[in-house]
Amino acid sequence: MGFLDIRNVTKSYGSVEVLHRVDISAEEGEFLVLVGPSGCGKSTLLNMIAGLEAISSGDIAINGRVVNGVHPSKRNIAMVFQSYALYPNMTVGQNITFGLEMHGVPKPERDKALAQVAKLLQIDHLLDRKPAQLSGGQRQRVAMGRALVRNPDVFLFDEPLSNLDAKLRVDMRTEIKKLHQRLGRTIVYVTHDQIEAMTLSTRIAVMNKGYVQQFGTPKEIYDTPSNLFVASFMGSPSMNLIPAKVAVENGAPHVVVMDAEGQARLLRLSQPALSAWSGREIVLGVRPEAITDPEGADRKSLNVQPLKNRVTVTEPAGSDTFVTTTLGGKDIIARMRADASVSPGEVFDFAVNMDKAVAFDPVTENRIA
Known part of the structure; x- marks a missing residue:
């Protein structure tokens, strides 16, 4: 058993099955990337881990606890969305600590957590600004800060860099990798970008049409692709x-x-x-x-x-x-x-x-x- 276990999981909408018997396991501290083309089921699977989508069959367990049917707020996960989802009327500091405030965390503890996260992400000089005053990269750091401040078991990233320009994507990719190395926490990261998948991950699940085509380390995926889809999808230029x-x-x-x-x-x-x-x-x-x-x-x-x-x-x-x-x-x-x-x-x-x-x-x- 791993720290995150996805066991024989399926997802159906009516009579249409869109995820087919997914089996993936990630150890504590791993960086797991779900990669594949649009419509392959990777975001649906991430939402099932988060509790935003119901599981049709199978089990998802986090830290040894099966979380099927457990409310998202009770799963001790934190999610970073593609759209950042920041509150425009709140300052950066308020955005980051809002979740803690809703959970009744005392203000001294919130302030301490905010200071630690802001220093880690190098956004301590932005805490009094509103989201409209920030660049795309700064907004992404704030969204990450809101996740980090909660100290969750698992971080979930849903295509967090897709709204950034090419150079900033590379810079933020490096920052996310540094962050993972510092924190040593389990991350599940969804992307359609195979370069992101190769550079960030400790293990990759390559998905297509609702199936996991191959699950392995970046080297295994790159050197010994299991089929023609993986061979052609992974690598730039491709095989x-x-x-x-x-x-x-x-x-x-x-x-x-x-x-x-x-x-x-x-x-x-x-x-x-x-x-x-x-x-x-x-x-x-x-x-x-x-x-x-x-x-x-x-x-x-x-x-x-x-x-x-x-x-x-x-x-x-x-x-x-x-x-x-x-x-x-x-x-x-x-x-x-x-x-x-x-x-x-x-x-x-x-x-x-x-x-x-x-x-x-x-x-x-x-x-x-």
């Missing part, structure tokens, strides 16, 4: 998914892929078990950083395969250069060093780290190796 066929050469499994000129190319696989798929179609998954120039290839890898192929597009991106070529009739992206000398139209010597490649069944869409 290259290349139609290929398995062939056994000299006793070892290889993949046959068609290059930009329509010629068959052979790449040795690193998974011996794929010999059983000889003659069958697969989808080969390779992250962009596993396709590079020979000088930039991973020196520790035991299986870097050379591949001559024509370059179609180059995109300098500061610290990296993204190079587009064609394999298996699809555009694929290679991630190279900023100073890699690559030009559109040339035939280039790519290096493919096949130790990092994974294989998917094109029928079931599940990873097979």
